[in-house]
Amino acid sequence: MVSTSWERFHILFVCTGNICRSPIAERLARAALGPPFVVTSAGTHARPGLEMARGAQDVLRRLGLDADGFVSKPLTPELLAEADLVLTAAREHRAEAVSRLPRVAPRVFTITEFDALTGMVQRDLLAGHRDAVPRARALVEQAVGLRGLVRVDQPDIADPIGRSGRAYRAAGRAIHGALTVPLALLRSSPLS
Template sequence: MMLGDSPQNRGILFVCTGNICRSPYAERRLRQLLPDTGVPITSAGTGAVVHSDIESQTSEQLRRLGADVTDFAARAVTPQLLDGAELVLTMTRTHRGEVARVRPAAMRRIFALGDFADLCRSSATWRPISPTRPWLPQVVAEAAAARGTVAPRDAFDIDVVDPYGQSARTHTEAFDRIEDFLGVVVAAMGAVAGSSRATRT
């Protein structure tokens, strides 16, 4: 069994609106930054431009960073996708509410990416992660439990701006904010995944 596998092999799902800019950027970057964990990383949109490729400026930036942009097709958020995700990370708090309405039972597993990054900053106070069980469900449980202990920031500091049809500057603003949030998430998850891998080998 690969690291992070569970009977349903539930992974991480990023969500934005069209599933052609922000969420595919986060998906492909996290795949690049957290390789070989055995955790599927995918994306979808609340108003997806279904079957579309990654938007051109987003694809160009991903290529510059060495991320894989092949074999992508935008898709809509569905209850089935949410059931297959252990962790759902949305680009804005509004997206979080929209996704929760699709599958209310998944609410505990749905976070705005910026809020999740803030919770990851508090990970030093989380309970130790057991190396004998898949690490991702444990991380999600600890983050959910920490929600009431971390003061939420204003949505202006959390939401990732939609760059679709906007200037290169707006694209850069969106990419930079995703990079900042992913850096925190990768630091927290990478330490947990690496520790679990070392224990199992």
Template sequence: MPVLPNSIRPRLPPPSPSSGHTEPVAPLPRRDAKRLHPRRLAASAPLRGWGICWGLRTRLQLYRAPAHQYYGCCNRIDASRSASVPYNFHVLVVCTGNICRSPAVERLLANAWGGSVHVSSAGTRALVDLPVDPPMENLLTGLGVSSRGFAARLLTEEMVREAQLVLTLTREHRGSVVELLPGAVRRTFTLRELARIISMHGLGGPYATYAEGLSALVFEAGRLRTSAPPQRPTDDDIIDPYGQSRSTFEESFEQIRLATDTIIAAVGNGPGVQA
């Protein structure tokens, strides 16, 4: 398809939500490609409902697409999945085997926030389908938190992409997440890192909902991350108790509990929060 000059290039009609097909529009001149880079288009309200792809010879092209399939211009939303999900914020917790540390964090956070926030976990080298390790399960049970129905999962890029907040148990896990999806770096923290930033800067509510509180914390913590360095790099890690003594499990669980309590208090700080 030939490139049309600005003087005769057709105007883009407003997107139609009822449109069920993809309708190509004339490619843009090369000089406009930079101006209409996807990052800039994401903030452009008049172009909502228009999909973006790179055509032949790396020319940016706009394609007419059903408006309900896009948010802004760049972030694809699965409408069928969204319609069946009762929550509007997703927290992903990541460790190695997904049978000790990350399940404990998952169940503690889920127990505090109920069904209004979806909390899941996965492992970089998960022992797939195994339940929570018995020593950690006993520690959870001691706080009245159930681990029933849990099965370990292997971390995937899609899991990271779907999460609005990724909490890892060590700096190594944080690196693995960002390696899978570099764009997740601003919403990926170690558990103790996020708790430290919250404590040092007094972050907290009140918020209207848990989702609003978590969104605010992710934004503020990302902005303040470099201003709250740990005294020692290992202070950002939760020790791995797998295969260790009961006392090591208790030490690891205590580190997890203190950090999750800080995050829960910040999100639920004040009477404005509604579950």
């Protein structure tokens, strides 16, 4: 169930194995957002307890972040139920999340879809929310309302697993770029 507390907002990132794309997104969001945000990640086909892929660790290091303490975990209906916002690496993960817990459908987006939608929100409507959690809920609500009105040219972030360091860096750039606007809107007053 979605958190009913106005004191926290839970963001869940999802990819396949939870060792590359979703952990990169998780660590970027954690670095950008503090309390009241809770940021986690999981994988649709993750084996529990694995460390982040070396290429993903390298991407984080280049961004001044680290992978310390990270362990993979599988996506469960319980994790989905706790999330106020679910951001997936690709459409297949969005579909899988919704199939596992259909009632989360309105709050599940691909990372790039959410980026495109948040770029179109009416920021003056967010400005009425001084506190971060009500503002985050309003942002998601606006994104839901804009769904289908904004075209996303590249809805999926390519999986670099088993590929070169260049593929990991490309995935890292795509994730970082797609999270820039949403994280800025979540962390501070949109008009500042």
